[in-house]
Amino acid sequence: xxxxxxxxxxxxxxxxxxxxxxxxxxxxxxxxxxxxxxxxxxxxxxxxxxxxxxxxxxxxxxxxxxxxxxxxxxxxxxxxxxxxxxxxxxxxxxxxxxxxxxxxxxxxxxxxxxxxxxxxxxxxxxxxxxxxxxxxxxxxxxxxxxxxxxxxxxxxxxxxxxxxxxxxxxxxxxxxxxxxxxxxxxxxxxxxxxxxxxxxxxxxxxxxxxxxxxxxxxxxxxxxxxxxxxxxxxxxxxxxxxxxxxxxxxxxxxxxxxxxxxxxxxxxxxxxxxxxxxxxxxxxxxxxxxxxxxxxxxxxxxxxxxxxxxxxxxxxxxxxxxxxxxxxxxxxxxxxxxxxxxxxxxxxxxxxxxxxxxxxxxxxxxxxxxxxxxxxxxxxxxxxxxxxxxxxxxxxxxxxxxxxxxxxxxxxxxxxxxxxxxxxxxxxxxxxxxxxxxxxxxxxxxxxxxxxxxxxxxxxxxxxxxxxxxxxxxxxxxxxxxxxxxxxxxxxxxxxxxxxxxxxxxxxxxxxxxxxxxxxxxxxxxxxxxxxxxxxxxxxxxxxxxxxxxxxxxxxxxxxxxxxxxxxxxxxxxxxxxxxxxxxxxxxxxxxxxxxxxxxxxxxxxxxxxxxxxxxxxxxxxxxxxxxxxxxxxxxxxxxxxxxxxxxxxxxxxxxxxxxxxxxxxxxxxxxxxxxxxxxxxxxxxxxxxxxxxxxxxxxxxxxxxxxxxxxxxxxxxxxxxxxxxxxxxxxxxxxxxxxxxxxxxxxxxxxx
Numbered sequence: 001x002x003x004x005x006x007x008x009x010x011x012x013x014x015x016x017x018x019x020x021x022x023x024x025x026x027x028x029x030x031x032x033x034x035x036x037x038x039x040x041x042x043x044x045x046x047x048x049x050x051x052x053x054x055x056x057x058x059x060x061x062x063x064x065x066x067x068x069x070x071x072x073x074x075x076x077x078x079x080x081x082x083x084x085x086x087x088x089x090x091x092x093x094x095x096x097x098x099x100x101x102x103x104x105x106x107x108x109x110x111x112x113x114x115x116x117x118x119x120x121x122x123x124x125x126x127x128x129x130x131x132x133x134x135x136x137x138x139x140x141x142x143x144x145x146x147x148x149x150x151x152x153x154x155x156x157x158x159x160x161x162x163x164x165x166x167x168x169x170x171x172x173x174x175x176x177x178x179x180x181x182x183x184x185x186x187x188x189x190x191x192x193x194x195x196x197x198x199x200x201x202x203x204x205x206x207x208x209x210x211x212x213x214x215x216x217x218x219x220x221x222x223x224x225x226x227x228x229x230x231x232x233x234x235x236x237x238x239x240x241x242x243x244x245x246x247x248x249x250x251x252x253x254x255x256x257x258x259x260x261x262x263x264x265x266x267x268x269x270x271x272x273x274x275x276x277x278x279x280x281x282x283x284x285x286x287x288x289x290x291x292x293x294x295x296x297x298x299x300x301x302x303x304x305x306x307x308x309x310x311x312x313x314x315x316x317x318x319x320x321x322x323x324x325x326x327x328x329x330x331x332x333x334x335x336x337x338x339x340x341x342x343x344x345x346x347x348x349x350x351x352x353x354x355x356x357x358x359x360x361x362x363x364x365x366x367x368x369x370x371x372x373x374x375x376x377x378x379x380x381x382x383x384x385x386x387x388x389x390x391x392x393x394x395x396x397x398x399x400x401x402x403x404x405x406x407x408x409x410x411x412x413x414x415x416x417x418x419x420x421x422x423x424x425x426x427x428x429x430x431x432x433x434x435x436x437x438x439x440x441x442x443x444x445x446x447x448x449x450x451x452x453x454x455x456x457x458x459x460x461x462x463x464x465x466x467x468x469x470x471x472x473x474x475x476x477x478x479x480x481x482x483x484x485x486x487x488x489x490x491x492x493x494x495x496x497x498x499x500x501x502x503x504x505x506x507x508x509x510x511x512x513x514x515x516x517x518x519x520x521x522x523x524x525x526x527x528x529x530x531x532x533x534x535x536x537x538x539x540x541x542x543x544x545x546x547x548x549x550x551x552x553x554x555x556x557x558x559x560x561x562x563x564x565x566x567x568x569x570x571x572x573x574x575x576x577x578x579x580x581x582x583x584x585x586x587x588x589x590x591x592x593x594x595x596x597x598x599x600x601x602x603x604x605x606x607x608x609x610x611x612x613x614x615x616x617x618x619x620x621x622x623x624x625x626x627x628x629x630x631x632x633x634x635x636x637x638x639x640x641x642x643x644x645x646x647x648x649x650x651x652x653x654x655x656x657x658x659x660x661x662x663x664x665x666x667x668x669x670x671x672x673x674x675x676x677x678x679x680x681x682x683x684x685x686x687x688x689x690x691x692x693x694x695x696x697x698x699x700x701x702x703x704x705x706x707x708x709x710x711x712x713x714x715x716x717x718x719x720x721x722x723x724x725x726x727x728x729x730x731x732x733x734x735x736x737x738x739x740x741x742x743x744x745x746x747x748x749x750x751x752x753x
Contacts (some may be wrong), residue, residue, distance in 0.1 A: 002028050003059055004069060006039060007102075008050040018053060020060045022068045031055070034085035036073040049073060051084050054098055079303065079320035080106075082357050086318075089353050095725050095745035096343030104343060105318045115293075118160035119186040120174065122152050129153055132182060144173045152183065160185065191297040191306070195272060195284050204278065207246060211239050214385040215246040221383070222251065222325075222361050229352055229362040231332075231377045234387030235396065235634070236367045236605025237569075241271075242391065244328055245278050247363060252279070252308055256325025256360075260311045261347060263334035264566050270547065271311055271330075279309055286312035286319070289540045314339065314347045317354065324360045327351045331566055332364035332373055333598050335591075335750050344746045348373070367605060368598040368636055371591075371643055372654040372748070390609075397576070397607040397614030399632040401623045405453050415519060420577045420617045424520075427575045428527055428556055432612065434575040436520070436559045437603045438513055438583075447483065448586070449498035450505040453621040455586040456495070458485035464586035465492065466699065485588065489696030516579060517559045524557075532560035565603040571610030578603050581620040581628055588699065589751045590652045593627040597639050600631035651691065653748040657718035660746040660753050661711040661728060662698060668707040674741055675709040678728060682713065687724070690715050699752040706742075710753045721747070 002023040009017075021039055023031050031037070035052040047070065059066060087101035096104075122129050129149055136146035148169045151158055163169045177183045207215060218230050234240045248258050262271055275283045284298050284307045301307045302319045310319040314337060317327070329337070329348060337347040348364065355362045364373055364382070377384040390396065402417040412418060427434050447465070448455040455464040465483035484491040497504050517531045532546050550558050551570055558564055565576075584596045600618060608614020620628055630639035648655045663678065665671035675695040682692055691714040698708035715721055725745050732738045746753060 001057070002031070003056050003066070004031060004037070004052045005054040005056065005060075005098075006037065006050040006069075007053050008039075008041070008048060019050070020066060022063075022066050023055070024068050027069060027072060030072055031069065032085075033088040034081040034083075036081060038070040038073055040067050040070060051080065053084055053087070053102065078358075079322050079324075082354065083318060083320060085357060086350065086354050090343050090345050090350060093349070093722065094343040094345050094747060095729070101343055104339075104345070115189070115191075117188045119157045119188070120148070120152065120160060120163055121157045121184050121186060122149075123181055123184045126153065129182070144169045145177060148173065148177065148183070157186070189300075191301050195276065195281075205242050205245075207242055208239070208391060210387055210389060211243050211246075211391070214387060215243045217385060218247050218361070218363060218383075219250045222247075222254075225359075227355060227359050227361045228383060229355070229381070230364065230383040230385060231369060231373055232363060232365040232385045232387065233369055233374070233377075233636075234365070234367060235390060236602065237390040237392070237394070237396075237609045238367070238387035239391030240330070240365045240367075240387065241274060243387070244330070244363070244365065245275070248279070248309065248326065248328070251325040251361075252282075254325060256323045257302070257307075257319075257321040258309045258326045258328065259316055259319055259321070259324065259351075260309060261316055261327070261329045261337070261351070262311060262313060263331045263336040264313070264563050270568060275309060275311060282306075282308040284310055286310060286316045288313075288315075289543075317347055317351055324354070324358045326361050326363065327355055328363045328365070330365050331602075333366045333368050333370040334566070335595070338750050342744055344744070344749075346748075368601045371594050371640065371647065374640055375644060375654040392609075392611070394608060394611070395613060396634055397604055397616045399604055399616040399618060399634070401618045401620060401628065401632050403623045404619050404621050405451075408450070415516065415579060416523075416577070417617065417619050420619065421523070423575050423615055423617065424524065424557070424577070428524060430574075432574040433550070433553075433555075433570060433572045434557045434577065435564055435570075435573055435603075435606055436516055436557060436577045436579060437565050438516060438559075438561060438579045447494075447506055448582070448621065449500060449503055450621075451503035452498060452501040454498065454500040456483055456492075456499060456506075457586070458490050460485065460490055464588055465490075466588050484697075489694065513559050513561060520557055520559065527557050528555040529557045529559060530555040532558060532564050534561070537563070562599060565599065565606055568606060569609055570606065573606055574608060574610075574612050574614045576603055576607040576614070576616045578616070578618045581618050582622055585622060585625055585627065587751070589749075590647070590650065591750050593625075593643060593646075596625075597627040597631045597636075597643075600628065601634055601636070604631065604634060651714050651716075656691075656714045656716050657721055658748050659713045659721040659725065660749045661713065661725075662708060662744040662746065662753050663695075663710075664706050664708045664742045664744075665740065666706055671707050671709055671741065674738055675711060678731070679711050681731065682711070682724060682728075685724075685727075687715070687720065689717075690720070690724075708753075718747070 004021050004023050005018040006021055007018050031052060033052055033055060036049060037052060038047050038049055041048045083105045084102070087098065087105045090096065090104060091098050091101040130153060133146055133149040133153065136142040136149065147167050148163060151167060163174065164171065174185070178185055214232060221228065232240055232243060251258055260271070272283065272285050284301065286295060286298050298307065298310070299320055302310060302321055310316050329351060332348060339345050351362050373382065376382050400419065402419055404417065407417050424434055457464050465485055482491045482493055498506055513531055513533045517529055520527065520529050530546055530550055536546065537543050547568065549555055553572065578600060581596065581600055584592060584599060586592060587595070604616040607616050618628060618632055622628065626642050627639060647653070652658065661678070663671055663675045665674070679692060679695045693712040695709050695711045698710045701708055713721055713724060728743070732741060732743055
């Protein structure tokens with residue numbers, strides 16, 4: 001027998017309020033997650049509708065108290081049914097509760113008031129209205145009524161606010177005339193629109209031969225009804241956005257809708273401006289800077305069909321379009337597409353599942369595709385399209401690597417190399433712009449020798465050890481703090497000298513954007529400097545203000561973190577300085593080299609996008625690192641071949657799938673005992689080809705007095721890991737003393753837990 005858990009109001013905040021019903025035997029083959037059904041509800045068994053969010057084979061209460069589903073409705077809201085089905089996929093794939101998955105995909109209203117615009121119209125014939133007007137104007141106490149009728153006789157309708165504020169007609173007078181059916185109040189919902197009017201360009205950009213070939217190939221597949229996944233691999237400045245817009249035009253012409261995912265809020269302004277000028281008011285945005293009301297209204301506008309193109313980060317993926325035809329993921333390599341909270345889904349995987357459900361196409365684009373995506377493309381899972389040249393036929397920028405160890409030997413102890421300083425001066429004299437990028441993304445307190453440049457690494461894993469105290473280095477050495485490997489748990493005491501060369505000059509990287517900004521202003525007082533990081537972009541419009549100012553030439557130098565190097569197009573930028581390329585090279589995870597290569601290549605790609613050739617300076621203490629060398633050559637294929645060989649050797653994703661199991665509790669002894677029990681049971685299952693690593697303390701072993709332990713599992717078949725996940729959940733639920741444990745799963749984690 002089958003039982004359905006049904007939710008009756010998906011706009012309500014408490015999405016965990018479900019009701020269980022028996023699925024009649026005649027419906028068992030038809031009822032599935034997402035179905036819209038009629039059910040008897042309450043003591044009077046009144047018929048209401050709801051969505052099936054879960055199917056189970058055991059009842060939650062006495063069978064005698066359960067009622068049967070009456071019927072399956074054929075008029076379901078397609079978008080909402082699909083989103084509920086998508087929530088089920090997320091729950092099953094990533095190991096969250098259905099409630100959390102629903103809250104991820106459904107636009108919950110959260111007590112947001114609708115905004116209305118009201119109009120007044122005559123409800124009676126004009127002759128009758130005129131007679132009433134004549135009657136009212138003769139009586140002093142009915143002057144307001146006469147005034148309103150006079151205006152309505154002269155015009156078809158009047159705004160409610162105009163009647164109240166300019167005609168001095170009170171709300172009670174309006175209500176009285178409405179009640180006596182003389183007039184009617186027309187109420188129109190006003191949707192908040194966060195997108196300004198950027199104007200529409202009449203001339204559309206003509207694609208070059210290379211761009212047109214890619215666009216035509218993808219449009220041809222869509223036209224034939226082949227809704228697969230495509231990867232556009234194009235060098236920086238190759239005009240991927242123009243290709244996107246050509247494909248979007250085609251999909252829109254088929255009366256279908258489009259979701260455009262971007263990794264950073266900072267890209268919203270530039271993207272929305274370009275898309276609005278091409279497509280007009282059918283474009284909107286969704287992101288975390290919008291108010292609750294603005295967010296909810298964008299989804300409502302999408303439901304109504306007022307919006308055809310939604311642009312935004314991960315959350316835009318859940319726009320409730322009825323006829324979704326295309327999901328486009330720009331800069332698909334970005335880690336921002338992986339959720340860092342439960343459920344820890346990857347937008348790329350969820351996008352492919354949503355596209356499968358509604359017969360849509362997925363297009364991924366990047367100058368530096370993720371190793372996983374390129375691996376899938378080479379293995380035939382995605383169609384691969386390549387743009388080899390910049391759209392304006394300009395050459396890629398000239399990239400120079402500066403060894404900061406040599407700078408130190410030559411007496412330069414500053415954060416800027418001599419060559420970078422000379423080039424900044426040169427660009428200032430030529431009225432050209434410079435971007436200075438600090439690679440702070442990999443900041444993880446890794447320790448490195450300033451003399452030989454070597455980091456202190458784990459002897460068992462190809463990752464650096466992490467200093468586990470957020471204090472000054474001297475204190476760490478005095479206190480005997482430890483360096484720890486986040487993958488195998490190996491640890492060692494903080495050394496007083498470098499294990500490689502014996503030097504006492506051991507340092508922890510910790511340079512910041514503020515330091516760079518201050519130093520630049522000190523060295524070049526004539527320069528106008530802008531800084532873009534988390535501190536300067538807290539407000540809703542801060543991104544737009546900074547980027548608009550820089551694009552408009554109001555600053556000579558833009559200093560920032562990775563948010564300045566992703567997808568921005570500034571024609572007058574001819575110099576990019578990468579201050580510390582090393583900060584992500586030795587981050588304690590297997591994707592460190594990939595992230596570094598992507599960041600450096602993307603940063604380099606910001607230079608020389610106009611008509612003047614660009615220069616890039618990469619400052620590093622480790623010029624010999626493969627990812628830095630290949631990034632300098634901007635040779636993705638060479639990097640990929642080296643990196644995939646490493647992944648195969650170490651059985652890392654995408655060659656193998658990996659799952660992290662994080663178990664937490666306030667009692668350290670108890671959680672260690674529990675996680676050890678789980679690990680032992682997995683080992684005893686003797687699953688062929690399974691590798692179990694741990695248990696070990698998590699990278700951050702205690703948060704808010706909650707202790708965290710992790711187990712890593714690797715297998716070449718991801719479905720095997722999902723089965724193990726389900727078995728772990730069943731076991732934890734079955735053991736009474738484990739009820740208070742918190743367990744999280746992370747598939748193919750991109751950083752150490």
